[in-house]
Amino acid sequence: MHPNLIDHLTAFCAIVDHGSLTAAAKELRRPISSISYSLAQLESYCGFALLGRGTNRSELTEKGRALLAEARSVVERGRSFTTHAASLEKGEETRLRVLVDVLFPRADMTRALAEFSRAHPLARIQFFNSSLATLWDDLREGNIDFALTLAAAIPSDIAARDLGSETLGPVCAVGHRLAQLPQPLAMRAFDRERQIYYVGSPAIDMERVGRLFSTDVWTVNDVESIKGMVTAGLGWCFSADSTFEPEIRRGEVVRLTCEDMQFHPVRTVVVAWPAHRRPGPLGRALVEALTRVMTGSSDPVD
Numbered sequence: 411m412h413p414n415l416i417d418h419l420t421a422f423c424a425i426v427d428h429g430s431l432t433a434a435a436k437e438l439r440r441p442i443s444s445i446s447y448s449l450a451q452l453e454s455y456c457g458f459a460l461l462g463r464g465t466n467r468s469e470l471t472e473k474g475r476a477l478l479a480e481a482r483s484v485v486e487r488g489r490s491f492t493t494h495a496a497s498l499e500k501g502e503e504t505r506l507r508v509l510v511d512v513l514f515p516r517a518d519m520t521r522a523l524a525e526f527s528r529a530h531p532l533a534r535i536q537f538f539n540s541s542l543a544t545l546w547d548d549l550r551e552g553n554i555d556f557a558l559t560l561a562a563a564i565p566s567d568i569a570a571r572d573l574g575s576e577t578l579g580p581v582c583a584v585g586h587r588l589a590q591l592p593q594p595l596a597m598r599a600f601d602r603e604r605q606i607y608y609v610g611s612p613a614i615d616m617e618r619v620g621r622l623f624s625t626d627v628w629t630v631n632d633v634e635s636i637k638g639m640v641t642a643g644l645g646w647c648f649s650a651d652s653t654f655e656p657e658i659r660r661g662e663v664v665r666l667t668c669e670d671m672q673f674h675p676v677r678t679v680v681v682a683w684p685a686h687r688r689p690g691p692l693g694r695a696l697v698e699a700l701t702r703v704m705t706g707s708s709d710p711v712d
Contacts, residue, residue: 414451416488419481421448422460426478429468505534506693509545511559512608512633513650515576515679518704519558526699533692539633541610549684555693558700560650560677570682571697573704578621579674580666581654582646594667600624604645606636621648621672650677679704 424434425445435442453460460474470478510519527533540548540557546565549557560578564570580600582588588595588603605624610631628645630636637654640647641662657663668674681700683689689697701707 414448415455416485418448418452418455420485420488421445422452422474423478423481423485425449425461425468426470431468505536506555506696507536507538507553508696509538509540509548509554509557509559511545511557512539512541512636513560513576513578513653513677514558515650515652515704517652517655518573519700522696522700522703525703526696529699530692530695535696539610539631541608544610549682552684552687555683555687555689556696557682558680559682560679561682562675562677564678564680564682567685568682569685569688570680571701573679573681573700575676575678576650576652577674577676578648578650580646580668581640581649581658581663582666583641583643584662584664586643586646588646588666589664594669597623597668597670597673600646600668600673602626604628606630606639606645606647608633608636621675623673648673 420438421434421440421444424437425431428434428437431442431445431449435445438445449461456473456477458473459471460477462469462471523535538554540559542559542561545557545559546568548554549568560576561570580588586603588599591599600623603624604626605622605628607622607627607629608631609629626645628639630639633653636647637657639645640654641657646666654663654665658665666673681697683693
């Protein structure tokens with residue numbers, strides 16, 4: 411490969427895009443002689459002309475047209491490489507690994523990620539569904555950078571940014587028996603009605619975690635499957651306000667009320683990380699994007 415191939419391809423694309431060597435030189439802030447030299451070197455390397463001669467120096471030849479898309483791709487990859495290398499030089503992480511509580515507001519998370527990805531198009535993020543049954547321990551182990559969760563309390567060895575609050579409560583399909591009963595319901599009304607419950611791992615003993623209020627429990631490790639089962643009338647489940655919002659708007663699912671306030675706990679929405687591992691530049695940018703979208707604040711991460 412020619413050592414200056416990317417520079418030469420950049421000049422070639424600029425001539426095509428801007429219509430002349432002069433315009434390309436102005437756009438790239440290089441002398442016209444440098445642009446002309448790059449084109450000559452590239453054509454010599456290829457062994458044939460890429461652009462026309464004489465007054466049509468910016469007009470593609472047939473072979474030049476065939477190579478233009480590949481030239482653009484190489485130029486773009488070169489820019490990406492340079493940007494990524496600069497980020498690494500500044501100490502930015504190469505990737506983020508994020509645990510997402512099944513009850514975390516997904517629409518807000520998606521809006522924050524859209525903002526974040528525009529500013530950091532090369533960032534690599536891995537997402538894993540989780541629940542409080544294992545989330546804090548997973549975060550402590552060191553393989554995860556952040557957790558997006560709903561919590562009643564934050565462990566002393568975990569740092570967190572408050573993003574708001576969510577009220578949990580039972581929901582069921584509009585045609586489910588519980589939806590036909592007068593509200594608020596007595597706690598005993600739920601006892602023999604099937605509860606659909608998130609459990610992330612077969613190793614978890616469901617009887618000792620979370621909020622179980624039924625003697626008939628199905629466990630599922632996928633949020634969309636839970637939503638489908640509840641919507642189909644197969645059982646009821648605990649949900650954050652936002653989880654079933656589309657189904658509630660369409661009249662497919664209803665929120666239930668209960669006399670016992672155990673069925674309506676308020677939880678703090680947080681982004682959390684181990685207190686001894688302060689987020690790097692990329693991590694701070696993600697936390698700040700979540701904060702802006704969910705609270706309207708632009709406070710930097712401490």
